[in-house]
Amino acid sequence: MYLAQNNNKTLLVDLAFVDYDGWFGGKARSVQLKELIEEAGFTFSRINLPMPNKLQVLWFGLLFFLRFGYFKPFCYRSLVNSAYLFYRYRKILRDNPQISMVIKEGTGYGDLVLADIVKFYNRKIVFIPANIESLADYDNAWTHTIAKTQRFSNEIRYFKKADAVWCISEEETWLLRIFGCNARFLPYSPPKVLTTIIENRRLNRKADEIFGFLTFGRFDNPLHRGGLLNFLTKLQQGKVKFPYKLKIAGVGSEYFASLVNGLSDVKVLGELTDSELENCLLKCMGTLFWHQPSSGMLTRVPDMIMSGIPVIGNEDAVKSYLWMKGVDVWGDDMILEPPDYNEFVKKNKIFYSEFIDYLADI
Structure with a gap:
């Protein structure tokens, strides 16, 4: 307090x-x-x-x-x-x-x-x-x-x-x-203490098709775990197709190990150190987030936008950023393109100024 x-x-x-x-x-x-x-x-x-x-x-x-x-x-x-x-x-x-x-x-x-x-x-x-x-x-x-x-x-x-x-x-x-x-x-955007890491990530990324896509998070969270479980189940059943290799990382990601046995292009990396995760973010083609319907929003989405990393997800995962360049909703005609860092920062500044002005007028 x-x-x-x-x-x-x-x-x-x-x-x-x-x-x-x-x-x-x-x-x-x-x-x-x-x-x-x-x-x-x-x-x-x-x-x-x-x-x-x-x-x-x-x-x-x-x-x-x-x-x-x-x-x-x-x-x-x-x-x-x-x-x-x-x-x-x-x-x-x-x-x-x-x-x-x-x-x-x-x-x-x-x-x-x-x-x-x-x-x-x-x-x-x-x-x-x-x-x-x-x-x-x-x-x-x-x-x-x-x-x-x-x-x-x-x-x-x-x-x-x-x-x-x-x-x-x-x-x-x-x-x-x-x-x-x-x-x-x-809106959320990463605090200043994290911007140096994010800036380095954005400037030094080299997308690697062999590595493919990365999905990461805390899968001990039921909403995160349930969302990805839903996606992988549909992938197993052939109800959705994903044209890229996919790596799964984060706390509790071992939960999916048995589920992906029959999916040759999906690999569970387990819980990673900060440096190991950063290495993945520097070379992934993009990030995938799949979430169950809920309130709030995923802070990882704006983190990825500022990092210059494309984001693909279902509507529940990318809400508030559905129409942002570099963010696309899952479908047959997905567009994989880098986010517009300057556009994102410019739009957010409008809302931050409103909050600061509100405090000034108390």
């Missing part, structure tokens, strides 16, 4: 993954957001999160319930999560009366109740969801024990209370606006 301050404003900023080890899509997004807020003229300083004891959890859970109701479905986890949030934010906002706005990245597992808490203390609240959580499928999540339509209706109530909701995908921005939310598009 951070205080972000400039000459006359103080923000409370809660970034979901900024302190995590290693690099992955969620962390890259958190660091990107931190950089954008810094670009708006704010300086970050860390504050410690107050921790309630067991009695305080019970008390603040009860207080929250009596004052605000509950985040559906009502259960023990809903009560505890709301208690922690109420205790922590109540203390921080009381101890720091200069805070004018809270920026909360990540809105899963009942965190949207912050809209009620922050508004109760007469501050502004801005959500930056990684995705619309209710529309994603999470096995065993307490928030997902009710029907998807009920979950979505529940989330909309809180998004509508926010002063703004900055979405990572155009599709989610459009959807939330239809339901009366002040939703705006804030």
Whole structure:
């Protein structure tokens, strides 16, 4: 948790993954957001999160319930999560009366109740969801024990209370606006710390037909694993054809080893080191991403666009970038061409300027 301050404003900023080890899509997004807020003229300083004891959890859970109701479905986890949030934010906002706005990245597992808490203390609240959580499928999540339509209706109530909701995908921005939310598009692009690697990749790539295409990711994620499983199954059954060799890499990719035994042009590389993955990205002809329907978007797609690497995928994998040069949807007449780096950067700057201007006008 951070205080972000400039000459006359103080923000409370809660970034979901900024302190995590290693690099992955969620962390890259958190660091990107931190950089954008810094670009708006704010300086970050860390504050410690107050921790309630067991009695305080019970008390603040009860207080929250009596004052605000509950985040559906009502259960023990809903009560505890709301208690922690109420205790922590109540203390921080009381101890720091200069805070004018809270920026909360990540809105899963009942965190949207912050809209009620922050508004109760007469501050502004801005959500930056990684995705619309209710529309994603999470096995065993307490928030997902009710029907998807009920979950979505529940989330909309809180998004509508926010002063703004900055979405990572155009599709989610459009959807939330239809339901009366002040939703705006804030696309992902890799943070500055990764741009040197990406620039080197873009300038030094030499596509190798013998290597073919690369698909990579965290296949311990059910949505990623299920998407590629769907593609490989169709490939095995002859329902789709892929005219290139394909390499599969990433955490959990060994899951596909037995499935590709009969596919001579498909090879599982397993989990790679950063340098091994970089070597693959320098010589692949392009990247393939196949995803199940879900909310959010794949940060790997803009990473590849900025790297000058062509992307082919199904519509669910490349949403928000369907019509970008260098990105093509799976079909009989796929176009394999390098992305337009300058076009991508130019378009994104428009949305980043809007976000920075919004912070300036608080």
